[in-house]
Amino acid sequence: MSQEYDLTLKISRYDPDTGRSWVQGYQLKAGRILRFVDLFRKINDEQDPTLAWSSSCEHGQCGTCGMKINGKPLLTCELLVENAVNLFKTQIFIVEPLTVAPVIRDLVIDMEKAYEKVHFVKPYIIQAASQPPEGDEYRISPRVLESYVEATRCINCFCCATACVTQKNYLGPNAMLANIVRLMDPREMAKQERMDILYSEQGTPRCRTAQACSFVCPKEIDIAHFIALAKEGNFR
Amino acid sequence: MDTSAQKTGIEEYLIGILERSGRLSYYARSRGWAFIMTWAHRIAGLILVLYMLFHIFTLSALYDPAAFASKMKFVNHFVFSFLEWALSVPVIFHALNGARLILYEAFGTRKDAIIIRWVFMLSGIYTLTLALLMVMGNQEVSAGFFWLIVAITSAISSTIVYKRLWHTQNGMLWKLQRLSGAFLLPLVSGHMFFMHLNYKAGHDVDTILARISSPGIKALDVAFVILVFFHAGFGLYTIVGDYVEDKRIRSWLAVLISFILCVFAYAGVKIVLTI
Numbered sequence: 486m487s488q489e490y491d492l493t494l495k496i497s498r499y500d501p502d503t504g505r506s507w508v509q510g511y512q513l514k515a516g517r518i519l520r521f522v523d524l525f526r527k528i529n530d531e532q533d534p535t536l537a538w539s540s541s542c543e544h545g546q547c548g549t550c551g552m553k554i555n556g557k558p559l560l561t562c563e564l565l566v567e568n569a570v571n572l573f574k575t576q577i578f579i580v581e582p583l584t585v586a587p588v589i590r591d592l593v594i595d596m597e598k599a600y601e602k603v604h605f606v607k608p609y610i611i612q613a614a615s616q617p618p619e620g621d622e623y624r625i626s627p628r629v630l631e632s633y634v635e636a637t638r639c640i641n642c643f644c645c646a647t648a649c650v651t652q653k654n655y656l657g658p659n660a661m662l663a664n665i666v667r668l669m670d671p672r673e674m675a676k677q678e679r680m681d682i683l684y685s686e687q688g689t690p691r692c693r694t695a696q697a698c699s700f701v702c703p704k705e706i707d708i709a710h711f712i713a714l715a716k717e718g719n720f721r
Numbered sequence: 722m723d724t725s726a727q728k729t730g731i732e733e734y735l736i737g738i739l740e741r742s743g744r745l746s747y748y749a750r751s752r753g754w755a756f757i758m759t760w761a762h763r764i765a766g767l768i769l770v771l772y773m774l775f776h777i778f779t780l781s782a783l784y785d786p787a788a789f790a791s792k793m794k795f796v797n798h799f800v801f802s803f804l805e806w807a808l809s810v811p812v813i814f815h816a817l818n819g820a821r822l823i824l825y826e827a828f829g830t831r832k833d834a835i836i837i838r839w840v841f842m843l844s845g846i847y848t849l850t851l852a853l854l855m856v857m858g859n860q861e862v863s864a865g866f867f868w869l870i871v872a873i874t875s876a877i878s879s880t881i882v883y884k885r886l887w888h889t890q891n892g893m894l895w896k897l898q899r900l901s902g903a904f905l906l907p908l909v910s911g912h913m914f915f916m917h918l919n920y921k922a923g924h925d926v927d928t929i930l931a932r933i934s935s936p937g938i939k940a941l942d943v944a945f946v947i948l949v950f951f952h953a954g955f956g957l958y959t960i961v962g963d964y965v966e967d968k969r970i971r972s973w974l975a976v977l978i979s980f981i982l983c984v985f986a987y988a989g990v991k992i993v994l995t996i
Contacts, residue, residue: 556751573750648752650759651963684890691963693759694822696833700753707831709755716826718889 489514490566494524496536496580499588508579509533517567521580522550524566525592537591545703548642552592553581558644560703583647585657599643602656606664606682611675623672633669636662636711638704645698645708655691656682658698658708664688665711668720680720689715754837762818763960765811770953772808777946777989783929783996790926802920806852809913813847814840816910819902827885827899847910851917860918864932871911872941879904898955901948908945933993942993950986954978 494511511528519527525538540550543562550561555573570576582592586599617623639662646657656664664682667673683689689712698708714720748757782789795801817840824830854860882903886896916923923929933939957978965971 553751556747558751648756650756653964653966654962680890684892686962690892690895690959693963694755694825695752695759696755697752700756701751709825710831713826713829713831716889716891717829718886718891 488517488567490517490570490576492524492566493577494528494580495577496592497582497588498536498591499582501590509536515566517565519566521552521554521561521564521566521569525561537589537593539593546640548640549596551583551642551644551647551703553579553583553647555579558583558647558701560642560644563703583643584652585643585646599646600641602646602660603641603663606656606660606679608663608667610667610670610673611678612673614672614674625671629669629671633666633711635706636666636669636708638706639663639666639708640704642703644701644703648697648701650693650695650697651691654687656687658692658712661688661692661712661715662706662708665715665720668715676720683715683720692716755833758818758821758837758840762815762822765815765818766953766956767960768808768811769815770957773949773953774985777985777992780992781988783926783992786926786930793924793926797921802855806848806855806917809848809851809917810844812913813844813910816902816906817843820906823882823899823903827882847914851913854914854917855920858920862915862918864915864938865935867911867915868938868941871907872937874907874911875904878906894955898952898959901952905945905948905952908941909949912945930996933996939993943990946986946989946993950982950989954982957982 492513492515494513495508496511497506498509499506511532513524513527513532515524515527520543522538522540522543525536528536538550538552538561540562541547543550545560545563548560551558552561553559554561554564554569555575555578557572569578580592582588582594583599586595586597589595614623639659641659641663643657643659645659649655649658661683664679668676668679668683673679692709692712694709694713696709698712699706699710702708745757748760779792782792821833821836821840824836825833830836879900882900886899889896933942958975961971961974961978965974
């Protein structure tokens with residue numbers, strides 16, 4: 486079936502040279518299985534080469550193309566035109582950059598700035614458990630791995646942080662998750678340091694259990710569940 | 722990407738209603754139901770804080786029972802009766818949605834779509850029951866017996882939450898907020914229910930004075946006032962913390978909130994203990 490949609494994209498623009506912000510409308514025809522990144526490329530090719538947007542892998546693995554479409558933060562490389570029309574029941578789409586960091590130009594945000602909170606929680610093993618014997622791997626039981634493997638799928642696209650009720654004084658759902666993953670990882674020995682971050686003023690007390698993080702997560706991670714595990718006192 | 726909450730019957734129906742509101746349907750589609758519940762919880766909480774301040778102000782007239790009786794004449798006015806009934810909507814919603822949050826955060830209840838459905842259903846049943854009681858206006862119950870049952874229920878619910886949360890590393894005030902919520906759930910919903918059993922008698926000055934002359938009810942009312950204002954204060958401070966980045970302004974606002982609520986809490990406790 487080669488159904489075409491008449492789409493209107495109302496895209497937030499920002500020119501850092503003049504400091505001017507505006508919304509620009511683009512009319513275009515698109516097939517049902519084109520993705521939103523394809524639409525931006527089509528605009529660049531056919532209508533406006535100055536529109537700036539970002540993407541990298543375009544396979545939902547790098548988190549570079551996160552944007553708000555009709556208010557919903559999502560990966561535009563995963564959003565097909567037909568799915569968008571069905572989801573929002575319209576052919577008019579408001580396209581905005583994510584709100585977690587300053588806009589550099591149009592739909593491109595300062596990811597370095599966005600990553601500051603992730604870096605703050607040290608998204609790596611701070612103090613590793615003693616090494617297994619030479620040539621052997623560190624073994625994690627399937628039961629333990631099962632309890633947190635879902636959370637390891639996070640790609641830091643910042644859709645959850647954009648959707649979150651709490652926009653200030655909070656680490657944000659993805660940075661919280663980065664900390665929780667390592668708390669649940671038996672290889673991590675620096676548990677107390679992680680607990681201090683988890684229950685700090687910028688940690689669990691700022692989560693309102695609105696579950697918007699879980700609702701929008703492109704990787705379908707139930708982030709609210711992992712934060713609630715912390716509130717329940719499951720990590721010691 | 723829809724949550725299960727959007728796929729169940731009642732939620733489908735409610736989403737149909739939400740579609741008529743651009744703003745609400747925007748958030749239902751872009752953030753999910755629990756997000757809307759969070760905002761509704763917050764707005765209901767703010768309404769209740771304002772009402773509590775007004776309530777303490779009106780109760781302060783009890784120092785002069787004759788003046789109170791004269792002021793209470795407006796209670797019989799249809800508009801006031803309606804507003805008092807309408808207050809039960811934010812009261813019961815805030816109470817039941819708070820219970821939903823405690824179930825999620827402390828008891829591992831992840832079937833949130835079902836709990837959201839229960840919050841709506843029980844809120845509807847509660848508010849309609851109050852309306853029915855107001856229309857009937859002739860129910861009788863022993864105040865001592867009623868409040869004993871409410872006190873026991875409050876003690877049980879807060880003890881259960883205490884056992885579940887107290888050992889965790891969450892902040893002390895955060896835990897007290899959940900504990901006070903668990904204590905207040907039966908108490909606040911019981912209070913509104915009791916006041917509507919016999920609407921006219923519930924607002925009669927002699928009946929009120931006779932009821933709070935009992936030491937047991939006095940003790941319960943004192944606990945009620947203190948916990949309500951603590952719960953309100955921490956709730957307000959939480960909202961401030963979500964929006965104000967400057968630590969100094971946040972601290973000043975915390976002092977201001979604490980001062981105002983302590984004044985009203987003191988006034989409320991004094992009314993209960995001295996009249």
